[in-house]
Amino acid sequence: MSSAALSTIVVVEMELTRDGKPVANSIKMLGFEGGDEISAERAFETALRAIQGCGAQGFELPKDQFATWRRVELTFNPEKMRVR
Amino acid sequence: MKRLIYFGVLAFGLWTGAGMAQNGPLRIEITDGVIEPLTFAVPMFEAENIEAVTIATEMSRIVATDLSSSGLFREVPPSRFIAQRSSFAEPVRYPDWRAINTQALVTAAVKTTSFGRLTVKFRIFDIYSGVQLGSGMQLSGSTKAVRRMAHKVADQVYARITGEGPYFDSKIVFVSESGPKDQRLKRLAIMDYDGENLQFLTGNENTVLAPRVSSDGKQVLYTSWETGFPQIYQLNVRSAARKRLPTPDNGMAFSPRFSPDAKRVVYSFEQGGNTDIYMMELSSARSARMTSSPSIDTAPSFSPDGRSIVFESDRSGTQQLYVMSVAGGTPKRISFGNGRYGTPVWSPRGDLIAFTKQSNGRFGIGVMRTDGSEERLLSASFLDEGPSWSPNGRVIMFTRETQGPKGAPSLYSVDISGRNLRALNLRSPASDPSWGPVLP
Numbered sequence: 315m316s317s318a319a320l321s322t323i324v325v326v327e328m329e330l331t332r333d334g335k336p337v338a339n340s341i342k343m344l345g346f347e348g349g350d351e352i353s354a355e356r357a358f359e360t361a362l363r364a365i366q367g368c369g370a371q372g373f374e375l376p377k378d379q380f381a382t383w384r385r386v387e388l389t390f391n392p393e394k395m396r397v398r
Numbered sequence: 399m400k401r402l403i404y405f406g407v408l409a410f411g412l413w414t415g416a417g418m419a420q421n422g423p424l425r426i427e428i429t430d431g432v433i434e435p436l437t438f439a440v441p442m443f444e445a446e447n448i449e450a451v452t453i454a455t456e457m458s459r460i461v462a463t464d465l466s467s468s469g470l471f472r473e474v475p476p477s478r479f480i481a482q483r484s485s486f487a488e489p490v491r492y493p494d495w496r497a498i499n500t501q502a503l504v505t506a507a508v509k510t511t512s513f514g515r516l517t518v519k520f521r522i523f524d525i526y527s528g529v530q531l532g533s534g535m536q537l538s539g540s541t542k543a544v545r546r547m548a549h550k551v552a553d554q555v556y557a558r559i560t561g562e563g564p565y566f567d568s569k570i571v572f573v574s575e576s577g578p579k580d581q582r583l584k585r586l587a588i589m590d591y592d593g594e595n596l597q598f599l600t601g602n603e604n605t606v607l608a609p610r611v612s613s614d615g616k617q618v619l620y621t622s623w624e625t626g627f628p629q630i631y632q633l634n635v636r637s638a639a640r641k642r643l644p645t646p647d648n649g650m651a652f653s654p655r656f657s658p659d660a661k662r663v664v665y666s667f668e669q670g671g672n673t674d675i676y677m678m679e680l681s682s683a684r685s686a687r688m689t690s691s692p693s694i695d696t697a698p699s700f701s702p703d704g705r706s707i708v709f710e711s712d713r714s715g716t717q718q719l720y721v722m723s724v725a726g727g728t729p730k731r732i733s734f735g736n737g738r739y740g741t742p743v744w745s746p747r748g749d750l751i752a753f754t755k756q757s758n759g760r761f762g763i764g765v766m767r768t769d770g771s772e773e774r775l776l777s778a779s780f781l782d783e784g785p786s787w788s789p790n791g792r793v794i795m796f797t798r799e800t801q802g803p804k805g806a807p808s809l810y811s812v813d814i815s816g817r818n819l820r821a822l823n824l825r826s827p828a829s830d831p832s833w834g835p836v837l838p
Binding site for chain 2: 318320326359364367391392
């Protein structure tokens with residue numbers, strides 16, 4: 315991820331299925347802060363890959379609270395994330 | 399809930415205790431995580447005619463090597479591939495690539511013509527999203543420029559995925575060294591960013607130092623002892639024609655650097671034990687003195703907008719970094735850490751200054767904001783010095799010299815995150831790298 319994207323906060327919304335998987339095409343960027351549109355787009359793509367990679371098998375979530383987590387708004391703030 | 403691997407894949411758990419609006423979405427802030435290299439696959443490029451088979455193989459390996467060398471990508475080796483694509487036009491089997499944890503896929507086809515021309519068309523796919531990134535691209539060039547075209551493909555992939563500017567298709571001018579340590583022969587050389595295609599620009603009859611490439615990559619300034627004293631020379635990269643810059647004869651001129659528009663040169667001039675910084679208009683060959691302190695002011699470097707310079711000076715009693723306007727005025731000290739600072743170089747992005755720092759008997763390469771804040775050391779060893787920025791401002795190349803009677807310099811690069819420290823694999827000792835622009 316670019317240095318500019320690493321200083322960009324992106325807010326992402328997604329819907330989840332009952333088995334905790336991201337609904338295809340539901341993941342979208344609601345907004346961003348701290349960078350320009352290109353760096354926000356790259357940061358969003360990175361977030362998208364992370365969500366899809368992590369959620370491919372379904373997130374482990376309490377099924378009886380589906381109504382609570384059916385829609386999720388994620389704010390990705392990479393400022394304190396570690397680079398490996 | 400604050401754990402998610404940004405590039406990697408790990409468990410993702412939700413707490414119901416996270417911020418939640420009534421009837422609205424569950425709101426979570428992700429502040430913790432690990433950003434890992436992106437996994438990618440480069441299947442062997444398809445050869446569209448028999449003459450292109452060798453080229454296709456070579457190009458696909460160069461692209462993969464370039465991407466891996468950046469430290470921002472990690473290759474999924476071809477031995478793990480499930481999907482064996484037989485045609486560039488064939489649809490991508492996303493599940494096969496997901497199964498081996500591939501996040502990005504680069505496919506390409508290569509064709510040669512009877513006129514010594516080469517065409518490469520390529521596509522980039524985001525495997526997790528199941529989409530092609532952007533439209534396909536096509537490049538054409540000479541069959542003699544296989545490596546350059548492969549670097550161009552890698553640059554496009556790198557730029558599209560990371561958002562950084564490209565840098566693989568670029569050249570580095572440096573000092574190539576040979577002979578014993580106490581009688582080292584030094585001459586200028588130029589090579590691709592990865593050490594390939596090395597060519598010498600000068601003979602080794604005169605010691606040369608500190609080459610600096612112009613922003614268009616066509617000219618090099620360097621210091622030579624040809625006259626018995628250090629003087630500054632300007633060399634045309636294409637013709638190797640050179641001329642001495644008309645600095646005064648009654649002193650030593652050294653440490654030159656072009657302005658971003660290559661119309662001016664800043665340099666150091668020593669006379670009577672005092673070294674100051676001067677600026678020369680190349681069109682008129684007139685020099686103007688920029689500093690007048692009774693100290694050693696040297697190693698000037700322009701900001702990318704050409705309005706300021708950063709330089710090193712011992713005016714405070716120890717070697718520190720100073721920034722001043724090209725229009726004049728009082729230099730402002732920006733380095734305040736423990737140790738001595740030198741050889742500052744302004745990033746092509748304008749946001750950082752790289753430098754050499756000497757502290758506790760060791761030398762390291764570091765970066766700081768242009769106001770001196772957020773200083774970070776990226777390397778440390780017996781002797782690391784002379785940073786030079788990649789054209790995209792993401793990577794720094796420098797000289798690392800080993801200790802002892804057989805100690806020799808070599809070139810290293812490091813990402814500005816401090817990761818991905820790599821030695822450039824050259825056959826002979828090398829020092830003083832100066833990274834040129836991305837080639838047109």
